Amino acid sequence: MSKQEMALSSAVAKQHNAEKEPKGRSLWADGWRRLRKNRLAMLGLFIIVFMTVLAIFAPYIAPYDPIEQLIWTKGRAAKLAAPNKEHWFGTDLYGRDILSRVIYGTRISLTIAVAASVVSLVIGVTLGAVAGYYGGKVDDFISWLTNVIYAFPFLLFVLSIVAFRPASLALVYIAIGFVSWPSIARVVRGQVLSIKETEFVEAARAVGASDFEIIFRHILPNVIAPVIVQVTLGMGSMIMTEASLTFLGFGTQPPTPSWGYMINQGREYLLSGQWWWSVFPGIAISLTVLGFNLLGDGLRDALDPRLNK
Amino acid sequence: MGAAPLLEVKELVKHFPIYKGWLVSKQIGSVKAVDGISFTINRGETLGLVGESGCGKSTTGRLILRLIEATSGEVWFEGQNVLNLSRDEMRELRKDMQIIFQDPYASLNPRMTVGDIIGEPLRIHGIATGREKEKRVRELLEVVGLSSYHARRYPHEFSGGQRQRIGVARALAVNPKLIICDEPVSALDVSIQAQVINLLQDLQEEYGLTYLFIAHDLSVVKHISDRVAVMYLGKIVELTDKDSLYENPLHPYTKALLSAIPIPDPTLVRERTLLEGDVPSPINPPSGCRFHTRCPVAEEICRHEEPAFVDVGGGHYVACHLVHNK
Numbered sequence: 001m002s003k004q005e006m007a008l009s010s011a012v013a014k015q016h017n018a019e020k021e022p023k024g025r026s027l028w029a030d031g032w033r034r035l036r037k038n039r040l041a042m043l044g045l046f047i048i049v050f051m052t053v054l055a056i057f058a059p060y061i062a063p064y065d066p067i068e069q070l071i072w073t074k075g076r077a078a079k080l081a082a083p084n085k086e087h088w089f090g091t092d093l094y095g096r097d098i099l100s101r102v103i104y105g106t107r108i109s110l111t112i113a114v115a116a117s118v119v120s121l122v123i124g125v126t127l128g129a130v131a132g133y134y135g136g137k138v139d140d141f142i143s144w145l146t147n148v149i150y151a152f153p154f155l156l157f158v159l160s161i162v163a164f165r166p167a168s169l170a171l172v173y174i175a176i177g178f179v180s181w182p183s184i185a186r187v188v189r190g191q192v193l194s195i196k197e198t199e200f201v202e203a204a205r206a207v208g209a210s211d212f213e214i215i216f217r218h219i220l221p222n223v224i225a226p227v228i229v230q231v232t233l234g235m236g237s238m239i240m241t242e243a244s245l246t247f248l249g250f251g252t253q254p255p256t257p258s259w260g261y262m263i264n265q266g267r268e269y270l271l272s273g274q275w276w277w278s279v280f281p282g283i284a285i286s287l288t289v290l291g292f293n294l295l296g297d298g299l300r301d302a303l304d305p306r307l308n309k
Numbered sequence: 310m311g312a313a314p315l316l317e318v319k320e321l322v323k324h325f326p327i328y329k330g331w332l333v334s335k336q337i338g339s340v341k342a343v344d345g346i347s348f349t350i351n352r353g354e355t356l357g358l359v360g361e362s363g364c365g366k367s368t369t370g371r372l373i374l375r376l377i378e379a380t381s382g383e384v385w386f387e388g389q390n391v392l393n394l395s396r397d398e399m400r401e402l403r404k405d406m407q408i409i410f411q412d413p414y415a416s417l418n419p420r421m422t423v424g425d426i427i428g429e430p431l432r433i434h435g436i437a438t439g440r441e442k443e444k445r446v447r448e449l450l451e452v453v454g455l456s457s458y459h460a461r462r463y464p465h466e467f468s469g470g471q472r473q474r475i476g477v478a479r480a481l482a483v484n485p486k487l488i489i490c491d492e493p494v495s496a497l498d499v500s501i502q503a504q505v506i507n508l509l510q511d512l513q514e515e516y517g518l519t520y521l522f523i524a525h526d527l528s529v530v531k532h533i534s535d536r537v538a539v540m541y542l543g544k545i546v547e548l549t550d551k552d553s554l555y556e557n558p559l560h561p562y563t564k565a566l567l568s569a570i571p572i573p574d575p576t577l578v579r580e581r582t583l584l585e586g587d588v589p590s591p592i593n594p595p596s597g598c599r600f601h602t603r604c605p606v607a608e609e610i611c612r613h614e615e616p617a618f619v620d621v622g623g624g625h626y627v628a629c630h631l632v633h634n635k
Contacts (some may be wrong), residue, residue, distance in 0.1 A: 024422055024462030199416035203479065206374055207430040208403040217429075221420040 041298020
């Protein structure tokens with residue numbers, strides 16, 4: 001290639017570059033790429049998306065009204081019917097279609113997961129960030145509080161909150177959220193502690209950035225990834241807690257279709273052969289919790305900052 | 310030297326307290342990271358600051374910028390004592406003083422694009438916004454030897470040397486007068502070190518910058534500095550212009566450091582001063598001259614009396630009894 005040709009081709013390449021201006025790949029995009037390759041995580045994501053779709057479109061998907069007692073319209077055959085063509089998951093003692101109730105049950109479980117997570121996020125991120133950033137006595141106090149709540153018997157604590165007031169759904173969100181914030185606060189505090197000592201935070205300070213700018217532009221964006229992992233894993237256990245509470249009679253009140261309540265009612269019939277009343281909601285809980293755990297584990301691998309160097 | 314120096318540091322001290330106890334904590338001692346150092350930097354010059362790790366050289370850089378608050382002392386920059394400035398005055402001053410960090414991996418926020426990183430000082434000080442900011446960022450990238458389209462990329466897409474250039478661009482964004490270079494090349498490959506050093510020199514010439522160049526490598530400092538200060542355990546032991554330091558070192562510690570520089574000639578045999586032992590703890594520094602525990606020529610007086618840091622002629626400062634008494 002002659003010199004002229006070379007100059008020409010490099011000029012063309014330059015022009016090409018200027019037009020294309022390749023955009024950078026953010027760490028989020030990188031993480032998503034890694035997550036997509038993780039089959040188990042994608043299965044988890046699929047389960048969660050599937051359950052969410054069921055919850056949102058329940059009235060269009062469910063074949064029957066979840067509260068309607070078919071016994072009145074269809075006769076005694078609709079009472080405690082085993083799974084059949086018309087009722088895939090069978091019916092319960094009151095002649096309600098279990099498939100429809102399981103589908104409607106996603107609403108309660110997912111709402112609990114989201115609402116209680118919001119409560120625990122607000123408390124956990126605020127306290128964790130304050131403790132990590134300001135340190136000293138403030139940190140001592142918050143860390144002490146975190147440990148106290150962490151050490152408290154979880155279910156007993158929620159039970160005692162719920163027992164004081166008439167059971168309501170809002171109370172269940174708040175109670176579950178209130179006992180789950182310590183794990184988030186711990187993660188946030190640890191991350192803030194290490195990130196505030198990094199040179200890029202020092203650089204921001206050297207440039208004249210305020211505390212507010214440092215926290216919101218430099219520290220928190222770097223804390224989000226581990227928090228997402230924590231929240232996703234936490235959602236599974238929140239769904240379990242709601243089901244346990246309802247099973248014990250302190251959570252969602254009948255006749256609202258809730259998985260925990262269905263398992264509770266069906267348990268007496270398990271041994272006498274009418275297994276479908278408890279087993280199908282049980283499978284639904286396991287599947288949803290599995291989905292959140294698989295996705296959470298996958299996110300942890302995908303967003304691990306140590307892989308980004 | 311007719312003109313007033315750009316920066317004058319007087320008796321700067323930083324003691325980090327050590328606390329013990331829970332709920333009721335008690336100060337049980339302090340790490341004497343910087344223990345009364347004084348020096349000046351003239352406009353347009355480069356002062357090298359060398360010493361072993363842990364001697365307080367990086368702390369000194371951060372004290373000048375008030376990234377760490379000093380225990381006592383004065384830092385005069387263009388007629389004002391930096392340590393007495395209010396928050397707002399300090400913010401204003403940050404346009405004149407900047408810093409380049411050692412670790413090119415830790416000094417750039419991984420969640421921000423390079424354009425946002427370099428543009429941040431412009432945004433904070435309201436120097437440029439919108440299109441103008443973008444244009445300035447692209448200019449800065451080209452000034453440090455990168456391409457303007459790099460602005461849209463993220464730090465993890467660059468090599469160590471390139472990242473360090475990004476750090477330089479961020480420091481340059483506010484048009485500073487003084488840049489504190491905190492071991493800017495120690496984390497880089499040797500082949501890249503030279504490139505970054507040359508870039509710093511070119512920029513100094515072009516923009517009339519003044520550098521405080523912190524390093525533990527005497528050969529790098531020799532290349533870039535006009536004058537060199539040698540630090541040991543929180544004190545400056547020798548300070549003079551580059552040539553007399555390398556040709557005629559007076560302090561035994563400086564001599565030992567210089568003899569440790571490898572010479573790329575295997576046939577050359579020279580006398581080497583090997584230092585024995587480790588650097589003593591800065592929590593409990595030795596009495597008298599701090600170097601006496603490792604000094605090959607220490608005498609009785611060195612154990613008891615701290616040597617003064619005085620000019621022994623021609624701006625060659627040294628703190629050593631043996632030199633003073635000669």
